[in-house]
Amino acid sequence: MKTSTAILTKQCKDSLHNFPSLMIMLIYPSVAWIMITAMGSEEDMSGFFVPMFAAMHGSFAPIAISSNILSEEKEKGTLRSLIMAGVSSVNYLISISLFVILATMLTGCAFLLMGAFTRDHAVKFAAAMLAGAVLSTLIGLCIGICSKNVTAANGIAVPVGLVLALLPMLGRFNSTIDRVGELTYSGQMSRLMQDGTITVQMMAVLGAHFIALCVLLTLLFKHDKLK
Amino acid sequence: MDNKMIELNNVTRRFGEKQVLKGITLHVNKGEIFGLLGPSGAGKTTIINILTGQLSCGGSARIFGISCEKIGREVYRRTGTVLDNCGLYDRLSCADNLRLFAQIHQTPLFRVGEVLHQVGLDGCEGKKVKTLSKGMKQRLGLARAILHNPELIFMDEPTSGLDPATASEIHALMNELRHKGTTIFLTTHNMDEAYRMCGRIALLSEGKMVAYGEPAAICRQHCRTAALNIVTADGEKLLLSNSPDHADVIAGLMRSGQLRSIHSCEPDLGTVFLSLTGKELDQ
């Protein structure tokens, strides 16, 4: 417990001094804000932009950040020094995930301030963001475990993150993409953020992703042991 | 377990096809500075990785009498490690780096200031690690390793790439630690460092141990051509082999008051290494 708090604190300080990762965390909320402000007072524009950018934020940012943290710690040898100080790998992964999820939720709150949400919709919006953050963090950790250094991790994390982030947006313009997007968690997250209705398909897609990613992460972890 | 901190018995390790360690047997006593000396690629870091539970191995490796395969929190609490690449957080300050590990080890936070003072980094608390010189990083790494007063410290080439002044500061710190009873497991490719710092050493070449024991004893043992280095009163230098033939020459010099100095010249560790393996120690 103390160890987790220590790692969380360290990660907060470290990320605040890490310009690229700050950018990733803030880019989508900032762009959404700029778009809404630029469009002026047209009410429905925030209803369009906020869920769109929020879904991108919830899928791209956690993947990029978590894979970046893990691969950088491997590259610089800091992970090894943590482990040699007696930190267990599982404890480390949980602490880092917690940080990424908290950071995503915190920066994701900015979207709530930009749109006109009812209370019920706001809760569902936050739930969607949480689901997205958790699943994306799992993907990011898988990528981080497989990569020896930051460059390798970014090479996988950026395309994967972009596809997941862009699918729901492109789905609005093309029905084929929309049908594919429905099968991804980011597509379902985007839906829940837009209209706040929970469907059976949504729960199924999110659940299936969660189970599949947990299994994948466990297998990768057993195989590579954070080396 | 008596006073053996580390025991390796016929330890082997391979990476794919490559046999990196070929049966290493050694032990490290409590309170000594033990040196693992060998050129780069000899397998020094691999041995540290095995001893710290990062790699599996063949044979038996024990630390504090505990098998290295079963290393857990208690062992990590009793050991400190200075890695060859430091493993420090670049974007954090010195104090923040140490605070993190103090919290992990559940050591009181006042130790942070103490160890910074001990390694001569007073006033650097707020400095970002990425702004430090190599020598300062190495000292900070050492500060982190001693934060929780470990009984055993692993140091992987702590002075490689440092200027002699900084290196000797690190040596002074190591001696200080040894006087307090800390055991140090040092790897180096610097024979002078091994000779001066270590109570006992193992010479490693391509995963094989070619010599083991006190540095001076190793040198004497492998002293094939015992020679005498003589300087006469005129400043003339003579190198005479230690044989009866030369007794008269030396006696003559002594009688005529011509003998200014006479030294036996044992080979140094580099020469021993060269004669044992046919390779230079420092490439």
Ligand SMILES: Nc1ncnc2c1ncn2[C@@H]1O[C@H](COP(=O)(O)OP(=O)(O)O)[C@@H](O)[C@H]1O
């Ligand atoms: N993870 C690894 N995979 C493959 N080969 C390795 C690995 N680690 C070390 N080696 C090989 O083992 C040998 C010894 O390496 P190392 O212990 O790092 O040497 P030293 O620390 O003495 O310079 C080297 O030839 C190196 O190429």
Ligand SMILES: [Mg+2]
């Ligand atoms: Mg090495």
